[in-house]
Amino acid sequence: MHCALRGKSPTVTTEKTFTVDPWCLREPEFDLDVLASTEAVLTVANGNLGVRGTLDEGEPVGHPGTYLAGVHELRTMVYTETGNGDPEATETLVNTIDGTVVRLLVDGHPLDVRTGTLRQHERVLDFRAGTLERRLRWRSPGDRCVEVTSTRLVSLDQRGVFALRYTVRALDQPVEVVLQSGLVANVRKPHLPDDPGGEDLLAHALQAVEHGAVGSRLTLMHRTDRAELLVGATAEHEVEGSAGVSDLESSGEADPDQARFSVRARLEPGESVTLTKLVAYAWSGIRGVPALRDELASMLAVASNIGFDELVAHQCEILDDYWESADVEVAGDDELQQAVRFALFHILQAAARAEGHGIAGKALTGTGDEGHVFWDTETFVLQVATAVRPEVTRHALAWRHATLEQARARAHTLDLKGAAFPWRTITGPECSGYWPAGTAAFHINADIADAVLRYVDATDDEQFAREAGVELLVETARLWMSLGHWGRDERFHVFGVTGPDEYSALGDDNVYTNLMMQRNLRGAAGWARAYRESTEPLEVTPDEIERWERAADAVFVPYDEELGVHPQHAGFTDQPQWDFAGTAEEQYPLHSFFPYLQLYRKQVVKQADLVLALFLRGDAFTDEEKARDLDYYERVTVRDSSLSACCQAIIAAEVGLPNLAHQYIVESALADIRDAEHDSSDGLHVAALAGTWLALVCGFGGLRHTYSGRVDAQLSFRPTLPEELPRLRYRLLFRGRLLRVTVERESTTYEVVRGEPLTVRHERDDVELSTEAPVSRSNTLRPEPPMPTQPETRAPGRGTLPDDSSPGAPASAGSFLRRTSRADPEDASGGD
């Protein structure tokens, strides 16, 4: 077990909240002002169950949250002017039963960091241990001092299990303590910020079904009202005193919304009492109360049988295994090193046990975007997963396949053929209430197809291809054939759809969309020929396959001959310019200050769109086109989306601007750790976290995986490093092999750590690799093009604070409670 809590002295960062450590995220003091965002950052989760990093005692709290993948409530969408096809309701992720709470009374004073005196407060999210650890020392208003340590985890092994060990120790005087461990339903946010959509709209979403407290076992079972999902939690407790502690008294009780197990102990100085709590979660939309009750009991029995210590040990083993194939080592930038591991850790937490469910944009770290799954799961997260944890991709795509009937029905509603996957959803239905930026973004269908093609090529998982992949490719290809049309120019066009950039909508021939559609159609045609028996039930005819191929070959890609660049969509480069010089820095993000009416009609880009096409369909562009296109779009891209910087980094690196790429990578990588956009409290930007890996590995590492056809598929590398980074090392899994790539200034070294020999391409040359010995090749130094310019105030590197706001130093002598802006609560007590 790696315990970062007692590691070496941390490097000081330029940001307040966390110190810089290679393998953990350490909050050295408590800051009430950033409580809600630290709850998201310090989430423990496994893709099925997510528990935000709230304090054990439950309060103060920013945004309480315990989430189960798929557990949602329905919420009616009201339209000012309803259109045919507008969804009637949206699914919203529900805060389920809170199993974290352990309240502590110290000689009658409730432990609350806002009262008494906080002498020490440290929390550490440990990337190798998979735990959140906490240590605090507190002097109560009654002048009794205690030390509390806790360790919590959501098991990466047992998908429904949350575990918590909580120890309180008397320091300088004898003290009577009461520990109250609970299960609580319908916990609400303490105040209602300007947060549309989220769970505020779902106060008391859970209807009580049953509750119980038998000995040290607590149970709550609830039902969501409209979605009619049954959800339950059951907790078991063990209490142990240190040597000398006796007189432990315990009791349990339960109400419909709360079950409670209490322990009372008298501690002499130095003595401690430890409460270990195991909580099992389960839910179902089809099974009844007795079945769920039994499921909970069996899950809890398994967890109890394993025991807390073994759960912790298993957690470490799983992570050791993960890091072996996933780790990225960055020399020369400690913050970036920490950030990429933070990103990879949260990606595993988002996906490890998500079987049967989609991976939401915020994973299970918050209710931002209502807990919906978007296209960026396929396009960002699954690229990483395919390289470092391919079974995650299989499960995520199998979930899409499981929603195919809904996607077919949606296509029918839209007067289209095949399947139209939802722009945002939890369980499959379209949940977007603003179709120009929702349903019209049909590229999600090509993005799913792309993830299917990539996954199967990277894993040789032919079984998945036959059982699910072919059907996904065929039905999305059919969608495109009904959405696109043949123009008088005998080219295949797609009019009136929305690309990735959210500051454009309903354009004609969006380049990204058209090129991804082309891959989708070619993939469908190739697979339909390769897996004939799978296409029979789908009634695919040779004629249909030929139509896909003809359309793919004729896909129209607009090009502005005069400017020598690709318009993001037809006519984009003729649109009026955005007045960047007249736009103040405070007017970003633009959509908060300007109407979409203006954003859509002008040349202003929220997030890389054409530049994303340069990355994902790099085969469709020359090097010169990439350089010119990047230069053009740098001037109009404002990065009001967290998905942008990583894509810009990748293409900047490719065209010979690694230092610019480095700036973008840092901005992207630190976004959540620094809460740069002040919205991490709603949940982490999981796709942007994946973007950190993509930017490093595909940007500096120069990795490209082409897989349009199975025959010419290959891995290629064209590495480059910025000045500040002497070395980058990354791993990836490919067709049963584990590869390790070490990029240095002059050369790159390739190793097959395990598996069969493999031929890859380094720059223009094929390189034969095997486990016998690493192979090094020199990197060609590329000429650096002129540095592009960004819109006023939008150069990369935002979010970096001046050096003097150093962390680690307590906010005031003797206090580990930092509170700068919030008014003191009325019961806050004075100094030391």
Place this chain on the structure above:
Amino acid sequence: MHCALRGKSPTVTTEKTFTVDPWCLREPEFDLDVLASTEAVLTVANGNLGVRGTLDEGEPVGHPGTYLAGVHELRTMVYTETGNGDPEATETLVNTIDGTVVRLLVDGHPLDVRTGTLRQHERVLDFRAGTLERRLRWRSPGDRCVEVTSTRLVSLDQRGVFALRYTVRALDQPVEVVLQSGLVANVRKPHLPDDPGGEDLLAHALQAVEHGAVGSRLTLMHRTDRAELLVGATAEHEVEGSAGVSDLESSGEADPDQARFSVRARLEPGESVTLTKLVAYAWSGIRGVPALRDELASMLAVASNIGFDELVAHQCEILDDYWESADVEVAGDDELQQAVRFALFHILQAAARAEGHGIAGKALTGTGDEGHVFWDTETFVLQVATAVRPEVTRHALAWRHATLEQARARAHTLDLKGAAFPWRTITGPECSGYWPAGTAAFHINADIADAVLRYVDATDDEQFAREAGVELLVETARLWMSLGHWGRDERFHVFGVTGPDEYSALGDDNVYTNLMMQRNLRGAAGWARAYRESTEPLEVTPDEIERWERAADAVFVPYDEELGVHPQHAGFTDQPQWDFAGTAEEQYPLHSFFPYLQLYRKQVVKQADLVLALFLRGDAFTDEEKARDLDYYERVTVRDSSLSACCQAIIAAEVGLPNLAHQYIVESALADIRDAEHDSSDGLHVAALAGTWLALVCGFGGLRHTYSGRVDAQLSFRPTLPEELPRLRYRLLFRGRLLRVTVERESTTYEVVRGEPLTVRHERDDVELSTEAPVSRSNTLRPEPPMPTQPETRAPGRGTLPDDSSPGAPASAGSFLRRTSRADPEDASGGD
């Protein structure tokens, strides 16, 4: 006084509800199934006060409604995904205090047409009398027979006055009657149909302020809750018995929401009692209760002093005067003759006393579209008003001018200059909650400018030009300069806006918009030079004027060289085709069955857009272009909007297809009388009513008024008639003259009825006109182009019923109550 009630036998129509008469709309029997639409059609109004044609006794009722121009409530708009600039609330027309109700008890049985036996029931809306008359004979469940006659009017002279005379006569036996005349607030619809927007959302919109009953005078005063408008009504009554009637007892009482005056009388056979009721209405958003009380009292005193008979006589005089300059005579089509007078009558009712308020899309005939004013007032209604009642146009445009500050603020919100008038509003703020089809339809600003230019040219009202017109032109010109942009082609473009057609949105260079903008810019430039002193406070510089002129000269008008037609907006003719063959007749209107996502991206047109440009900017197209464009757009226009057919008629006539034009005119003209779209119950389609006049006068009459500059402005005529119409005669006012134009097959005769001589253009020749003698010119027979085709099932002429569903014949012997689909109410009594 013209009383149509006892006119000659009516021609039988092919539609059920009304007979065909030249000067009235007669409902020969009562039909419960069309009650709500007849209420709209039989509205009496004056532009300030509108009273739907509900039954005197209040029930049965479809959609009760008494409206005062400007009296609205605010309603919060909730967005599924809010965008910057989205309005937070909408204004909704409120059903104010109902002054129509006169309930009748006949020997203890309430008169209700659903009970007892209805022996006769006739209602007549008289276009020359300006009254709604009703006569019924009813046998009560207690076998007492009475005859009731009533006459109601909203004074075209006294803007706040409603008057009603109600007579009940005993027929074959003595009978005791009680008449209860009331003022009632918060009257609700009896059931809630699928009617978004309307007053269902505003149940109990009125908060009681005061109520009173003193003698025969009743008063209610209420306040709208959020909009904080005070509205009051006060009623005075006179009761008179026929010779021999004595023993009249009366009393009054009042509650917060209802005031009641009751009269009891015993009638011998043949005797009658008559109740005359005068109701004064007033409201204010700024004045208090005492001020409003006094206003009501003075209005009522004036009305009482005039008396009912004189009110009726004045009404006739006003209408005689109106018809002198407004009447259109159509020979050969009695239904069309009736329809155009119906249209002109309702236009006068919509506008006569609307001073200070906009003219809503449904005028004061219903709460459809929430009672909002749209662009079609300027573009359709004010064209007619300028020709037949120019002061209506002055008032309507003065109202726009009064909202200029709100329009400037809206432009600022949208990051634009000048003024952006609202897409829909009651008092000035933008009330559209769906911006792609609302705010983005900027052409409304050019439409207002167009109406200003037309009005001043047609009236020489230089005072209006100086005091309001210039400012409207300048501020709309400034809007266009900030909305449009100079392209690399050195042309002036407008991207990302929505034209009139509601099945397209956010197109680039919409032809209608660009050409109307061009007129707006040229008009602003010309007037800024002509009225220099008026532009000084606006800080218009010579440089700015030059910029307008340069932009106007460079306005881009897209043209498809290959097809030889104008795309409605850039790229329209490249859009995919709509599958008309695969669209069933039941799937219209398309927006009820297909998502806007599909409608916007395909070549399908809800309403004439490019064809409207061919009409209003005919100077910008050659005859050949008009013919080709009409032919092209006929194939893709489905007329799901009531604004379409009349425009298609005008251009069909112009290009030599008068018989096709006739079909469109009939469809358009009969739409409300026949309730062809089953939505007239929400209110009449006032702009489409204006379209009937436009189609006849500008279509067959061939009238065009050009006014781009004051110098070259002129009236021109190019008449043509369809086979079935031997003669069309119309009048118009122009610069102080009254003209009369008589179009016959071979020739057209022009007369100046009063006023100075005038030169007009007949076809290619100038014609000098004066009061001395009519001048006739022969009509050139034009070659008929090939007949265009319409989409499957969308040929003109819908709504015509087979001949056997004749009216006039009672539904069942002895009963004048027709009820085919609705279930019998439980208290309905049996037969005769």
